[in-house]
Amino acid sequence: MTLQILSLIVVGLTFALYIGIAVWARTGSTSEFYVAGKGVNPVMNGMATAADWMSAASFISMAGLIAFLGYTGGAYLMGWTGGYVLMALLLAPYLRKFGKFTVPEFIGDRFYSKAARVIAVIALLVASITYVIGQMRGVGIAFSNLLNVPLTAGLISGMVVVFLYAVFGGMKGITYTQIAQYVVMIFAYTVPAIFIALQLTGNPLPQLGLGSTLAGEETYLLEALDNTLVDLGFDPYTGVAGMSMTNMFLLTLSLMIGTAGLPHVIVRFFTVPRIRDARKSAGWALLFIALLYTTAPAVGAMSMWNMIDMVQPGEVGDPEGNIAIEDLPEWTDRWQETGLLGFEDKNEDGRIQYYNEDNEEFHQMAQEEWGWEGNEIVTLDRDIIVLATPGIANLPNWVIALVAAGGIAAALSTAAGLLLAISSAISHDLLKGVFMPRISEKREMMAARISMAAAILLAGYLGLNPPGFAAEVVALAFGFAAASLFPTLMMGIFYKKMNNYGAIAGMLAGLLVTALYIFIYKGWFFIPGTNMLPDQEAYWLFGIGTGSFGAIGALVNFVVAFVVAKMTAPPPQHIQDLVESVRVPRAD
Amino acid sequence: MANGNETQAEERTRYWRANLKIIGGCLAVWAVVSFLLSIVLGPTLNAFHLGGYPLGFWLAQQGSIYVFLIIIFFYAWRMNKLDIEFNVDEE
Numbered sequence: 001m002t003l004q005i006l007s008l009i010v011v012g013l014t015f016a017l018y019i020g021i022a023v024w025a026r027t028g029s030t031s032e033f034y035v036a037g038k039g040v041n042p043v044m045n046g047m048a049t050a051a052d053w054m055s056a057a058s059f060i061s062m063a064g065l066i067a068f069l070g071y072t073g074g075a076y077l078m079g080w081t082g083g084y085v086l087m088a089l090l091l092a093p094y095l096r097k098f099g100k101f102t103v104p105e106f107i108g109d110r111f112y113s114k115a116a117r118v119i120a121v122i123a124l125l126v127a128s129i130t131y132v133i134g135q136m137r138g139v140g141i142a143f144s145n146l147l148n149v150p151l152t153a154g155l156i157s158g159m160v161v162v163f164l165y166a167v168f169g170g171m172k173g174i175t176y177t178q179i180a181q182y183v184v185m186i187f188a189y190t191v192p193a194i195f196i197a198l199q200l201t202g203n204p205l206p207q208l209g210l211g212s213t214l215a216g217e218e219t220y221l222l223e224a225l226d227n228t229l230v231d232l233g234f235d236p237y238t239g240v241a242g243m244s245m246t247n248m249f250l251l252t253l254s255l256m257i258g259t260a261g262l263p264h265v266i267v268r269f270f271t272v273p274r275i276r277d278a279r280k281s282a283g284w285a286l287l288f289i290a291l292l293y294t295t296a297p298a299v300g301a302m303s304m305w306n307m308i309d310m311v312q313p314g315e316v317g318d319p320e321g322n323i324a325i326e327d328l329p330e331w332t333d334r335w336q337e338t339g340l341l342g343f344e345d346k347n348e349d350g351r352i353q354y355y356n357e358d359n360e361e362f363h364q365m366a367q368e369e370w371g372w373e374g375n376e377i378v379t380l381d382r383d384i385i386v387l388a389t390p391g392i393a394n395l396p397n398w399v400i401a402l403v404a405a406g407g408i409a410a411a412l413s414t415a416a417g418l419l420l421a422i423s424s425a426i427s428h429d430l431l432k433g434v435f436m437p438r439i440s441e442k443r444e445m446m447a448a449r450i451s452m453a454a455a456i457l458l459a460g461y462l463g464l465n466p467p468g469f470a471a472e473v474v475a476l477a478f479g480f481a482a483a484s485l486f487p488t489l490m491m492g493i494f495y496k497k498m499n500n501y502g503a504i505a506g507m508l509a510g511l512l513v514t515a516l517y518i519f520i521y522k523g524w525f526f527i528p529g530t531n532m533l534p535d536q537e538a539y540w541l542f543g544i545g546t547g548s549f550g551a552i553g554a555l556v557n558f559v560v561a562f563v564v565a566k567m568t569a570p571p572p573q574h575i576q577d578l579v580e581s582v583r584v585p586r587a588d
Numbered sequence: 589m590a591n592g593n594e595t596q597a598e599e600r601t602r603y604w605r606a607n608l609k610i611i612g613g614c615l616a617v618w619a620v621v622s623f624l625l626s627i628v629l630g631p632t633l634n635a636f637h638l639g640g641y642p643l644g645f646w647l648a649q650q651g652s653i654y655v656f657l658i659i660i661f662f663y664a665w666r667m668n669k670l671d672i673e674f675n676v677d678e679e
Contacts, residue, residue: 066649071630074648078622081653085618088660089611093667207650211639220640238645240631249627256622274678276671279664286660290653297649583604586676 007147007401014184014405015161018177018412022165025173030441033170033448034101034424035270040175042277046284048175049268051182051413053080053259053285054292055131056138059185059410062293064382067300070237074297075248079255081286081293086260086486088282092269094493094582096278101270102421103263103485104429110492112575113500114434119507121425123484124263127477128425131264132418132455136463138411145338145387146404152464158412159460166416166456167449171271174416181409186291188406193295196302196393206298225305231316232308232355233362237301244537247545254550258478261486264421275585303385306392311354311377317370322351331391335384342379352376415459423452476518479546483510483553491561496579498561501568506561514553518546603674610666614659621647621655 027033040048058080066073098106104124108117136155143154165173190206197209201221213220226236235241243251259265268285269278310329314321325345335341343352349371357363357375366372387407390399427448432439439447484507491498491506521535533539535546544552570576581588625633630644638646671677 071634071645071648074626074630074645074652077649078626078652081656082618082622085614085656085659089614089663208639210650211641211646213640222640222642222645238634238642245627249623252622252627276664276668276678279667280661283657283660283664286653286657290657294650294653580600583607584600584676585671585678587678 003397004148006397007404010401011405017180018161019164021176022169022173025169025176027170027172032172036172036175040271042272042281043284045272045281047182047288048178049285050288051178052417053265054410055414056135056411059407060383060386063296063300064385066297067304067385069242072242072248075251077293079252083256083259084286090490092278092282093275096269096275097582102424102428103266111500111503116504121429123480124425127480128418128422130477132415132459133462135411135415136459142404142407155463159456162416163456166419167452178413181413184409185406188402189292192389193299195395200302206295210298228308233359234356246543247548250548250551254482254548257486257554258482258550261481264417311352322353324351335388340381340384344378346376347371347373419452419455422455423448426451479514479550482550483514483557487554487557496576497570499565499571502561502565505564506557509560510553510557513556517549521546614663622652626652
């Protein structure tokens with residue numbers, strides 16, 4: 001059986017499973033549609049949250065991102081997991097006690113203001129729509145690079161499947177498919193990782209293998225990786241490189257606050273029966289996330305080692321130390337076709353050299369002494385670290401099929417969660433909450449389904465014709481969640497005297513400052529060429545990168561909200577009573 | 589009757605203060621492990637080793653995640669107990 005047919009069968013089976021769940025989990029009421037009737041078991045909810053949270057980027061790109069950063073890549077690992085501590089301690093139990101359907105609904109009620117609710121909806125829509133475009137791209141990448149199916153066909157089949165279970169099943173359908181998708185995803189991620197760890201270190205657990213010695217040798221894997229990278233003119237893997245310590249600090253903090261403020265994740269904690277379940281469920285979510293997030297750094301470092309070991313099997317500088325082009329393994333051909341990997345024999349010696357050509361001293365030395373004319377792996381997309389792992393480790397074809405199904409599961413599960421957040425913001429917050437308060441439950445459900453369908457079409461269209469700025473807007477999504485939603489929610493619970501004016505001023509100030517900072521370096525509304533300053537460390541304010549600015553935006557929100565609240569009338573008594581009741585689990 | 593409400597309000601304030609104290613302790617551990625040990629002191633701690641892992645590197649890419657997990661499960665356990673102590677748990 002060919003690889004493509006096998007892969008299509010595996011992916012087809014997972015699709016059939018998702019559709020089967022959709023049929024079983026049809027919804028009848030708005031409570032089922034928005035929050036799965038608040039009847040989800042906390043462990044199951046943890047699993048669904050993990051799938052909801054871990055996107056195509058976590059599955060396909062994160063290990064590669066870490067592989068090229070080394071130690072400082074820990075900013076992403078800590079940032080995307082440490083946010084759950086904030087969510088579990090500062091938001092989840094209280095918002096569950098509030099007991100309504102959406103995040104903007106809490107902001108609107110707590111700050112007795114429709115304007116506050118609308119601003120929260122705008123922040124939610126910007127963050128969620130930009131995010132969902134990335135997921136649709138992820139579906140396309142998995143289909144076109146791993147399955148050789150044209151991007152359009154792959155994307156449309158993904159859209160049809162999401163449509164079936166999200167539009168008809170709502171949160172209930174999404175929750176149970178996410179549980180299935182988590183299982184597919186984690187299996188697809190860990191199987192190749194276990195194989196690769198076993199081959200390299202003899203230890204099947206990637207988390208332990210990364211700290212072990214190379215199989216049959218005395219040298220530790222990380223030590224060998226450090227030494228080889230330094231021999232090739234790079235920075236050592238376990239040392240500080242790639243970003244400054246200030247940026248590592250602020251990026252970690254921004255990602256943590258942003259994670260805690262993402263509405264599609266927060267709303268998952270509305271689906272459990274009790275407050276004690278919400279507290280525990282956050283722990284289960286992080287446990288299921290940690291299975292992948294502690295494996296990713298091992299996949300990154302081990303694939304990096306495998307790749308360098310392939311190109312440089314002998315001594316650095318020995319004319320025969322590098323691999324001859326005709327000896328390149330078969331899997332490299334496949335990836336050269338996709339354009340994610342490219343070689344160019346610059347010095348025409350029939351061999352491939354990979355080294356840090358930006359290290360001028362090293363480059364000059366290598367040129368004079370060894371006749372190297374530049375780095376000859378001219379294209380090396382970071383996504384290849386995960387996508388090509390089964391090929392690098394010589395794993396059987398069914399593992400490649402599994403990785404494709406896992407990547408698609410990661411993208412679809414996150415897309416569905418985002419689509420639900422988008423549709424409930426439109427039907428519940430805008431229509432029912434602001435414009436048509438007397439709409440019947442039946443018509444509200446219809447509106448939710450229609451807006452979900454429209455969001456799927458929009459996301460699919462943007463996935464096929466990605467705006468040039470697709471990669472940049474992710475910084476904006478996290479920045480917005482960090483600068484607007486997280487501080488406002490937190491002050492709504494922990495600062496009883498926070499009032500409507502303070503919350504509105506704080507949210508607007510946080511959003512504007514963050515948008516402004518990103519636009520200055522990335523271009524106004526991401527239009528190329530309109531940036532006022534080059535996006536380089538020398539030009540950043542105090543050396544703060546655009547992705548690390550969310551923490552500053554959050555600080556601005558806190559300060560502005562506090563000052564404005566001090567200068568204006570405190571909230572009415574019934575609002576202060578609402579805060580009191582949210583703080584206590586037992587219903588009055 | 590008014591007296592009874594007074595006591596309940598005081599009880600609730602004490603419950604909330606106790607909660608804030610637990611949150612404060614948990615967030616202190618969270619900040620020390622991630623920001624202080626894994627980032628600020630990370631390069632220094634790399635001089636020590638955990639098997640083949642330099643310690644700072646291990647904390648930044650593995651250890652801090654395990655600590656986050658422990659914090660969340662500890663907080664859930666401690667708060668569920670506190671709810672019962674103050675008789676505010678869900679029936």
